[in-house]
Amino acid sequence: MSWAITLMGFLLVAVVARDVFHTLFHPVGHGSIAPQVMKLVWWMLRSFRSDRRIAGMTGPLGIALVVLAWGVIAVVGWALLYLAQMPDGFAYSSELNPAGRHDVFDSLYLSLVTIGTLGFGDIVPATPFLRLIVPLEALFGFMLLTAAVSWVLQIYPALHRRRVVALQLSTLREARRANPDLGIDSVPTDVLTRLADAIMEVRNDFTQYGATYYFRDVEVDASLASSLVYATELASEAEGSAYPQTRLAGALVTAAVESLTGLLNNEFLGLDGDTAAVIRGYAADHRHRPR
Structure with missing residues (x-):
């Protein structure tokens, strides 16, 4: 079962990486996530009357939601990678209450903290595999922020x-x-x-x-x-x-x-x-x- 969760995590991370690359860096900017999100926002805001300036917010709102979608999918993807290794693959701080631990919550928490490059250190990877991919998520989070800023500037x-x-x-x-x-x-x-x-x-x-x-x-x-x-x-x-x-x-x-x-x-x-x-x-x- 853990291998299936790991595979799903890798696939989600790969989907986000591919979409960011095709949207921002490919000569023909055809992503898969970004166009669908932009079309959805475009369709939703068409319900407002044409004289409403809120209809002009489609582009900025769509860009924000695309970046949010990238972040959410990436967080879930890495959380699945961590979930497959919970709890034996990690060392927990002595201040954490063992009775309050939950593998799914801990995986999402660690993924959010890592992609945001916060690094609280209360949950630490203990295996070579995890000690490699956790810093990679921090690098991915920095790349995602840079990509979002670059997209706006373009x-x-x-x-x-x-x-x-x-x-x-x-x-x-x-x-x-x-x-x-x-x-x-x-x-x-x-x-x-x-x-x-x-x-x-x-x-x-x-x-x-x-x-x-x-x-x-x-x-x-x-x-x-x-x-x-x-x-x-x-x-x-x-x-x-x-x-x-x-x-x-x-x-x-x-x-x-x-x-x-x-x-x-x-x-x-x-x-x-x-x-x-x-x-x-x-x-x-x-x-x-x-x-």
Whole structure:
């Protein structure tokens, strides 16, 4: 029986380690625990009205719950490793009441203390195997904390880049609406090419940091879900220009938008339709209407 408990413990620890690696460090950030937690939080907070700012807490709350899930599973995994060796594999402090000991509680307690690197020393490993894995859990706890901080530091720059693209589109749209006599040829081609580059960078961010999809931007002008449709309008106008440079720039924007919407559809939306349908679905999923 102890070998089965040990195997289960190792499997749980391995699941957490794999998920942290694939979520944070793999070139394509596809974990198993993190996406499911983010989707669950996204689904739960959709029950709030669209004008409630709490709906914009999906991303931060999801990140916190993912880290919590990693910690809980890791604690349980190591506790199972300790439980298989209880009580003979450990030395207990003389101050502990033998009548108050409980193998399951002691295993969870030791796991929590160790992963938090507290090290009270009231329960001490006595066998070579345990003297090896207990410090490893402390190292894992430090790694998990570092990974959580690194994840946050990676996600928010990606969100900043996405919001900048949305604001660029919103600003350009409003500027042209204020000056309706300015056609697409009045827009410098380098503005369009830089826009295409920025959209491709956003696509790469969604590939590497899929959790960023579940951050809802409440401000309409800063929401790519709301503003992306204007990129297709710009591209369509540019591809109809009499100037080859403008047509090429428009084609670049079109290709970038199609690449982005293809990723969004495959990874998050799962819709049957063209680029326009995916853009509408993306906007609706984030409680916006294409502008």
